[in-house]
Amino acid sequence: MTTSPTIDIKSLQLGELEDKVRELGQPLYRARQIADWLYQKRVQSFDEMTDLPQGLRNRLAEQFDFSKIDIVRVLGSHDTTRKFLVRLADDSLIETVLIPASPALYGSRSDRRTLCVSTQVGCAYGCKFCASGLEGFSRNLKPNEIVDQIIAVERESGEKIDNIVFMGMGEPLANLDNVMRAIRIINAPWGLGIGARRITLSTSGLAPQIRKLADEPLQIRLAISLHGATDDVRNQIMPINRRYNIETLLAACDYYTSRKKQRLTFEYILIAGVNDSDEQARLLASHAKRLSAKVNLIPYNTVHGLPWSRPSEDRQEKFLSILRERGIAATLRREKGHDIDAACGQLRLQTKRELQTANS
Ligand code: SAH
Ligand code: SF4
Numbered sequence: 197m198t199t200s201p202t203i204d205i206k207s208l209q210l211g212e213l214e215d216k217v218r219e220l221g222q223p224l225y226r227a228r229q230i231a232d233w234l235y236q237k238r239v240q241s242f243d244e245m246t247d248l249p250q251g252l253r254n255r256l257a258e259q260f261d262f263s264k265i266d267i268v269r270v271l272g273s274h275d276t277t278r279k280f281l282v283r284l285a286d287d288s289l290i291e292t293v294l295i296p297a298s299p300a301l302y303g304s305r306s307d308r309r310t311l312c313v314s315t316q317v318g319c320a321y322g323c324k325f326c327a328s329g330l331e332g333f334s335r336n337l338k339p340n341e342i343v344d345q346i347i348a349v350e351r352e353s354g355e356k357i358d359n360i361v362f363m364g365m366g367e368p369l370a371n372l373d374n375v376m377r378a379i380r381i382i383n384a385p386w387g388l389g390i391g392a393r394r395i396t397l398s399t400s401g402l403a404p405q406i407r408k409l410a411d412e413p414l415q416i417r418l419a420i421s422l423h424g425a426t427d428d429v430r431n432q433i434m435p436i437n438r439r440y441n442i443e444t445l446l447a448a449c450d451y452y453t454s455r456k457k458q459r460l461t462f463e464y465i466l467i468a469g470v471n472d473s474d475e476q477a478r479l480l481a482s483h484a485k486r487l488s489a490k491v492n493l494i495p496y497n498t499v500h501g502l503p504w505s506r507p508s509e510d511r512q513e514k515f516l517s518i519l520r521e522r523g524i525a526a527t528l529r530r531e532k533g534h535d536i537d538a539a540c541g542q543l544r545l546q547t548k549r550e551l552q553t554a555n556s
Contacts, residue, residue, distance in 0.1 A: 202261065203259075203260055203261065204260060204261040204262065204263055204338060204339075204340035205230070205234065205242075205256065205260040205261065205262055205340070206234055206262075206339070206340035206343050206344065206381070207338060207339040207340045207377060209377070209380055209381070209384075210227060210228070210231055210384065210386050213227035213230055213231060214227040216256075216259075217230075217252070220252060220255050222249075222252055226248065226252065228386060229245070229247060229248060230245065230248070230256075231386040231387065232386075233245045233248075235347075235381070235386065235387050235388055238347055238351070240262070240264060241257075241262055242254075242256050242257045242262060243257075261340075263284075263285040263340065263341075263344075264285065264344075265282050265283065265284055265285070265341060265344045265345070265348050266282070266283045266348075267280045267281070267282055267283075267348055267349070267352050268281050268282070268283045268289075269281035270352070272294075275296060276296065277293060277294065277295050277296065278293070278294045278353065279291060279292075279293050279294075280292045280293070280294070280348070280349055280352065282314075282345060282348065284317075284337075284341055288317045288334060288335070289317075290314040290317055290337070290341075290345075290364065290365055291314055291364055291365055292311060292312065292313055292314060292345045292348075292349055292364060293311070293312040293364065294309065294310075294311055294312075294349055294353060294355070294357070295309070295310040295311070295312060296309060308358050308359045308394075309355050309356065309357050309358060309359065310357070310359040310360070310361055311345070311346055311349055311357045311359070311360055311361070312361050312362075312363045312364050313342060313345045313346065313360060313361070313362055313363075313364050314337065314342075314345065314364030314365040314366050315336070315337055315342060315362055315364065315365070315366040315367070315368040315371050315374075315375055316333065316334075316335065316336050316337055316365060316366025316367065316370065316371055317333075317334035317335050317336075317337065317365070317366070318331055318332055318333040318334045318365065318366070319332075319333055319365060319366050319367055320332065320333035320367070320370065321367050321370075321400050321434075321435065321436050322435050323400060323421075323423075323433060323434045323435070323436075324432070324433045324434070324502070324504075325423075325433055325465065325467060325496065325499065325502060325504050326499070327499045327502075328364075328365040328366065330499075330501075330502075336366075336370075336371040336374055337366070337371065337374060338374055339374050339375075339377035339378040339381065340378075342374065342375065342378035342382075343378050343381050343382060343387075343388070345364075346360065346382065346388060347388075357390075358390060358394055359390075359394045359395075359396075360382060360390055360394065360395045360396070361395075361396045361398065361419075362375065362395075362396065362397040362398055363396075363398045363419070367399065367400055367402065368397050368398065368399060369397070369399045369402040369405035369406065369409065370402060370405070372405050372408065372409070375397070376412065379392075379395060379397075379414065379416060380414075382395065383395065383414065383416075392414045392415045392416045393415060393416075393417065393458070395416045395417065396416065396417040396418070396419055396461070397409070397416055397417070397418055397419070398418075398419040398420075398421060398463065399418070399419075399420060399421065400421045400434060400436050401420060401421065401422075401434070401436050401437065401440055401445045402436070402440065403440040403444045403445050403447070403448035404440075404448070406418070406420075406445075406448040406449065406451070406452055407448050407451050407452070409452070410448075410451050410452040410454075410455040410456065411455065415456065415457060415458060416458075417458050417461070418452060418456075418458070418460055418461070419460070419461040419462070419463050419492070420445070420449060420460060420461070420462050420463065420489075421434075421463045421465075422462045422463065422464055422480070422483070423463070423464055423465050423467075423471060424437070424442075424470075424471045424476070425442075425471070425476045425477075425479035425480040425483060426442065426476070426479060427441050427442050429470065429471050429476060430442060432470065433467070433470060433471070442483075446483060446486065446487065449487050449489075450486075450487065453487055453488065453489075459488055459489060459490055460487055460488075460489040460490070461489060461490045461491070461492055462480070462483070462484055462489050462490070462491045462492070463492050463494060464480060464491055464492065464493050464494065465494045465495075465496050466493055466494065466495050466496060466506055466507050466511075466512055466515060467496045467504045467505070467506070467507075468496070468504070468505050468506060468507040468508075468511070469507075470504065472507045472511055472512075472515055474514070474515075474518060476515075477514075477515045477518035477519060478518060478522075480519065481518065481519050481522040481524050482522075484519070484524045484526075485522065485523070485524065490524075490525045490526070490527075491519055491524055491525070491526040491527070492526075492527055492529070493512065493515065493516055493519075493526060493527065493528040493529065494529050495507070495512055495528075495529060495530075512528055513528070515528075516528045
């Protein structure tokens with residue numbers, strides 16, 4: 197009798213695939229063949245790996261999962277941001293967002309396509325402005341579920357993705373082991389081959405994990421969701437700040453920048469009357485200066501059922517100018533229309549509400 201398979205084949209590193217084929221009495225090059233089927237040819241079953249001996253295919257199928265994810269809903273069109281609602285093997289729903297060329301985005305040039313991937317189902321951190329945290333936390337994504345978001349969107353859209361941001365649903369640093377496993381597959385030449393500098397991880401401020409990430413050799417980029425320049429403001433909207441306050445967070449960022457060549461980015465959502473004062477801008481500038489960080493200002497996207505809104509365009513520009521006067525490399529996302537560009541978590545929420553209404 198065999199035990200039920202649990203590890204997914206798309207969670208393994210090349211070295212682990214090599215260990216496995218060796219254990220099964222096969223030559224090492226089989227591992228590269230398997231990786232090639234998974235990440236270049238992108239088959240969806242062991243049976244399609246036609247240059248492997250049938251016996252090996254059977255053994256692999258007994259020992260590993262080969263789970264599929266399905267795109268069940270798409271919002272947006274070819275030239276705009278497109279949102280994909282993804283159903284996982286256990287029927288959980290997550291979101292993945294394809295962002296076309298946008299000069300203000302992390303590591304991106306005008307010809308780049310960026311994918312915003314999720315790392316958890318829901319989020320436990322409960323930031324007051326965020327749709328992802330509204331229904332709490334369900335579970336961590338497995339490495340294969342992270343990698344498969346990229347493969348599924350490339351298949352569905354026919355586009356090649358060359359920039360990855362971990363800014364979908366969930367807190368990546370709360371699922372660091374699985375996220376790092378996925379990143380190694382995304383980055384590896386035998387995997388998806390996306391350069392480390394084209395991969396950005398965003399965190400709400402888990403200071404100890406920022407230090408852990410600093411000790412990782414990969415030169416991925418890090419973005420910090422700051423959203424407030426003082427503890428007063430941050431405490432109001434981000435519960436995590438009561439655990440790791442701004443000074444604790446900035447000290448972890450100091451450590452990060454001492455270990456990495458990449459500059460940090462501070463993300464700062466502008467929320468009217470909450471964090472958009474001149475005073476906050478001046479303090480934000482001094483934090484950014486301390487870390488030589490870039491600042492990315494994002495006008496708040498309204499979330500159905502939440503009370504927050506974005507400041508006027510004048511206020512947004514004033515905030516930006518205070519940063520620039522102080523020599524900070526800052527950008528402001530000026531896109532119009534909230535509908536489709538709305539932040540991650542909302543399509544899932546909307547779909548769940550529609551389903552609830554339909555079922556009741
Ligand atoms: N948990 C991580 C990564 C996912 S959130 C983090 O918080 O950094 C990705 C980004 O979207 C964060 O900067 C988050 O603050 C931002 N965000 C969440 N809700 C938003 C909204 N309604 N409008 C604009 N940005 C939002
Ligand atoms: Fe979680 Fe990030 Fe949303 Fe905060 S902003 S609730 S950490 S996903």
